[in-house]
Amino acid sequence: MLDSTHSEDSINETSTRPEVGPAYLCLHGHFYQPPREDPFTGHLPIEPGAIPYANFNEKITAECYRPNAEEGNFEAISYDLGPTLASWLEDTHPDVYQRIIDADRQHMARYGVGNAMAQAYNHTILPLATTRDKRTQIVWGLSDFCHRYGHDAHGMWLAETAVDLETLDLLAQYGITYTVLAPWQAATPVDPSKPYIVRLFDGRSITVFFYNAPLSGGVSFDWDTTSNADLFAASYLPEHLVQSKREAGEPQLILIATDGELYGHHKPWRDKFLNHLIHHGAPDYGFEVCTLERYMGLYPATEEVELRVPSAWSCSHGVARWDTGCECTEGDSSWKGDLRHALTRLAERGDQLFEQYAGETLSDPWAARDGYLPVRNGWETTESFWARYGKQQRPPDDPLEVQRTRLLLEAQYYQQYSFTSCGFFFEDLDRIEPRNDIAFARRAISLIWQALGIDLQRDFLVDLRAAKSWRTHLSAADLYRQLPIVRHDQLPPLPLPLLLDTDEQENIA
C-alpha cells in the first residue's frame, strides 16, 4: 500500500514552507503486447524464444505483470492496459488481471478519480486511420474500459502517442479530458512540468501532459538510471525540477512515461525499483507520488499549446514510421508503404461490402460496428444489440441473415486488427508482427468469403506482392502463403502464384 502518512507529511511540510513549491512525480506505464493469437483458433502459438514459458505473454506476466500487481505498484502509478492484452490476462491469469483492475478502484475510492487510462482498441496509428476507423477505435477502447473498470474513462493513451487534431477532437467528443504526448509533439518549446490545453473544434479542448523526455528515456533505455530508487530520487529527479517554480512556491510535476513492461521484463527486477521509488525513494526526497487525473484536479492546465501534427513519440518524421517508412528503422523500409497500401485497399473493399450487405439488416451499419464489441464479447445480449441497431429493432426472421450480418461484423473486427501498429514499427517485413497483421487480414477475407462467397483474397495477394523483405527477399504474398493451413471452405481457393502476375494474366488472356 502507498505510504500515505509520509506523503501527506511532505505536503504539509511544503505548505509551511511556501518558498518551496510542491514537487509531484507521476510514473505512467503503457502495458501492452501485440496480439499474436491465431485468428482462426484464438490460441497463442508456442513461442520458442520465450522458453521456459510457452509464449511471451506468459513470460512477461511472470516477470512484470504479476510482480507489479502483487507488489501493489498499479495502485500508485498511472497506467493503461491494452484491451487485447487485458482480454488475454483475464482469461489466463484472472488473479493478476483482477489486481490491476482493482488498483484503479482503490485509487478512485481514495482520491475520487481513477488512475487507469483507456487505450484505442487495436493500438492503431490513429492519424493514419480514416475518420470512421478512428471513431471505432476510440469507441471500442472506451467500451472495453467501461466494462472492465466499471466507470467511464477520462484519459486515453494513444498508440505510440500518435496524434492529429481530428483524433484529439474525437477523444474530446467522447468525454476524454486528457492524454499524454512527447514534448517534441508541441509546435513550440514547452515546460513539461505542467499540463497544457489544446484547443479543438467547436469550442472543445483537451488537456495534454508532456512527459519528461530525458528521464523517460533514461528509465527506458539506460541500465544505471534505475539501479537504485533512492539514488534516483535523490539525484536524478531533483535535476529536472524547475528551480524558479520551487522558489516561487509553484507546484510542478515530473511525468515519466514508458512502456510498462520495462519494469521487470525489459529490465529485470525493475518492479522492485518502482515499488521502492513510489513508497520510499520519492516521498523520502520530497516528491509526492501522483497520477494524472488527480494532478489535473489539483492544478488544472491554464496555458494553451499548439501541436505538431501528425506526430508520435517514436518517429521524428511525423508518422512515416508506420506509413511510407523512414530512417527511424534500418534498411529499405519501402515495404511499409506497400503493405499499408494492400491492407488499405482490402479494407476499402471490405467496407463497401459491409455497408452494402450489413446495411440490409442494420439501420446504420457503422453505428452498429461501433456498438459491436459488447455483443461480440458477451457483455450485451444479441436481443439488445438487434433492438438498437436492427432495421426492425429485432433480429431478422431468416436465421441466415442473422448469421451473415454477424460474419460481416466479425470481418470488420479483424479488419481493425490488421492495422495493429506493431506490424509497421520494426525494420523488416519478414517478422512476426507484419505476419500477424496479414493473418488478421486473412481472417477478414475468410469471414467475407463465408458470408457472401466474394473473393477478396486474389486482389489482396496481388497487392501484397509489392511489399518485399530487404532481409530475406520474401514478399508479403509469400508470408500470406506461409500462414497456417485452414479448412478448405474457410477461404477462397488460393490462386497459383503465376496467375497473380498481371503481365502473365494479360498474356494468358
Ligand SMILES: [Zn+2]
Ligand atoms: Zn521516422
